[in-house]
Amino acid sequence: MTTLSVEVNGRRYERAVEPRTLLSDFLRHDLGLHGTHVGCEHGVCGACTIELDGVPVRSCLLFAVQVDGCRITTIEGIAPDGELTPLQLAFQEAHALQCGFCTPGIIVTLEAYLRSHPQPSEDEVREVLAGHLCRCTGYQPMLTAVRAVTNAQP
Amino acid sequence: MKPAAFAYAAPRTLDEALELLAEHGDDAKVLAGGQSLVPMLNFRLVRPALLVDVNRVAECGTVSTTANGSLHLGALVRMATLEADPAVRAGWPLLGDAACLVGHPAIRNRATVGGSAAHADPHAELPAALVALDARFRLRSRRGARVVAADAFFTDFYATALAADELLVAIEVPPGTPRTGAAAIEHAQTHGDFALAGAAVTVTLDARARCTGAAIAIFGGGAIPLRASAAERALVGTGVDDPAARAAGELAAAACDPPEPADYRRALVAELVRRALLAARMRAA
Numbered sequence: 415m416t417t418l419s420v421e422v423n424g425r426r427y428e429r430a431v432e433p434r435t436l437l438s439d440f441l442r443h444d445l446g447l448h449g450t451h452v453g454c455e456h457g458v459c460g461a462c463t464i465e466l467d468g469v470p471v472r473s474c475l476l477f478a479v480q481v482d483g484c485r486i487t488t489i490e491g492i493a494p495d496g497e498l499t500p501l502q503l504a505f506q507e508a509h510a511l512q513c514g515f516c517t518p519g520i521i522v523t524l525e526a527y528l529r530s531h532p533q534p535s536e537d538e539v540r541e542v543l544a545g546h547l548c549r550c551t552g553y554q555p556m557l558t559a560v561r562a563v564t565n566a567q568p
Numbered sequence: 569m570k571p572a573a574f575a576y577a578a579p580r581t582l583d584e585a586l587e588l589l590a591e592h593g594d595d596a597k598v599l600a601g602g603q604s605l606v607p608m609l610n611f612r613l614v615r616p617a618l619l620v621d622v623n624r625v626a627e628c629g630t631v632s633t634t635a636n637g638s639l640h641l642g643a644l645v646r647m648a649t650l651e652a653d654p655a656v657r658a659g660w661p662l663l664g665d666a667a668c669l670v671g672h673p674a675i676r677n678r679a680t681v682g683g684s685a686a687h688a689d690p691h692a693e694l695p696a697a698l699v700a701l702d703a704r705f706r707l708r709s710r711r712g713a714r715v716v717a718a719d720a721f722f723t724d725f726y727a728t729a730l731a732a733d734e735l736l737v738a739i740e741v742p743p744g745t746p747r748t749g750a751a752a753i754e755h756a757q758t759h760g761d762f763a764l765a766g767a768a769v770t771v772t773l774d775a776r777a778r779c780t781g782a783a784i785a786i787f788g789g790g791a792i793p794l795r796a797s798a799a800e801r802a803l804v805g806t807g808v809d810d811p812a813a814r815a816a817g818e819l820a821a822a823a824c825d826p827p828e829p830a831d832y833r834r835a836l837v838a839e840l841v842r843r844a845l846l847a848a849r850m851r852a853a
Binding site: 474 | 678
């Protein structure tokens with residue numbers, strides 16, 4: 415077991431983990447943060463996307479021991495407790511989710527992307543969404559939701 | 569879908585990393601960005617006894633320009649940096665073009681240039697770009713240092729010149745030539761997935777828009793990223809117009825020995841080389 419210290423959603427955690435523990439499993443099983451979903455476990459589906467030191471990464475392609483000393487934001491830390499971000503509200507309004515399994519990863523990715531690209535073109539948003547598998551065919555409403563928060567024309 | 573147990577070491581210096589590789593060699597795997605290695609661990613396709621995580625070796629993480637104008641890429645430079653770094657974009661645009669084709673942004677935030685090269689997937693974009701640009705690979709071990717040229721670094725499917733105790737520490741790319749355009753193009757069945765085939769090319773023109781030199785590297789065309797040298801020679805003196813680009817594409821396809829579906833990949837190579845050459849010529853002019 416290796417001890418690590420990591421800041422997740424503004425709170426510091428110290429835990430002992432096996433080196434082979436994936437970061438996605440660490441977040442869910444050790445910290446009880448179940449909002450990060452685990453889909454494919456080989457980096458394809460995007461459901462486990464989190465922010466590591468300010469950039470989106472796949473948490474299934476990192477080991478927990480690697481993030482010692484790092485700062486992480488998961489879907490639980492995207493908005494203050496009991497609130498939703500404008501993007502989350504827009505997702506709700508546009509019905510941009512059905513089962514919701516892919517949604518945490520998509521929100522984490524889009525929040526980071528819209529911070530650095532506040533006025534993206536629709537093609538750019540499509541390119542970003544391409545990194546996430548949604549099998550409820552919810553991509554069109556996602557584009558509508560992004561359009562709503564960026565005031566973009568279709 | 570969980571890895572087998574392994575021991576883990578995260579050296580802080582290059583010397584510590586080389587010491588670990590000298591001691592554990594064949595039983596160890598180097599972990600850089602992990603975007604290829606961790607899926608292989610999760611699938612238990614590889615089961616190393618020790619993982620040497622080099623991410624904290626700061627001296628391997630920098631981008632700089634050397635005194636002779638070459639680009640020095642530390643092995644831990646992320647793909648996302650190739651897309652974003654102004655000096656890389658200006659001087660070696662082929663690298664950013666190739667990096668943009670790798671996976672998705674979240675993958676490129678972790679994937680490293682050294683990891684991609686050392687993994688040596690014959691379908692990978694960056695190794696082909698490095699072969700097209702005549703990159704040199706700086707290897708270190710406790711035994712010493714050596715520099716390997718791109719045409720000797722990639723040796724077979726997922727195989728390189730790296731010995732078990734060696735670490736790829738940096739990649740150097742020679743300075744670009746004026747009036748040179750670059751383009752990397754691929755075809756993948758799903759956006760962001762591995763390419764079936766692709767091409768990374770540069771075209772250099774003289775003042776009268778005649779080609780004075782070209783570099784064509786193919787990925788997905790065989791066991792290693794291939795230089796299509798006959799196609800390159802055929803372009804010299806032409807205006808890299810559509811017939812010249814088409815002929816070069818066919819020469820490049822003929823030089824390939826792709827895995828199945830081989831005929832389809834050859835057809836893709838011919839067309840992708842044509843398109844890449846035309847795009848590079850426009851950017852050179």
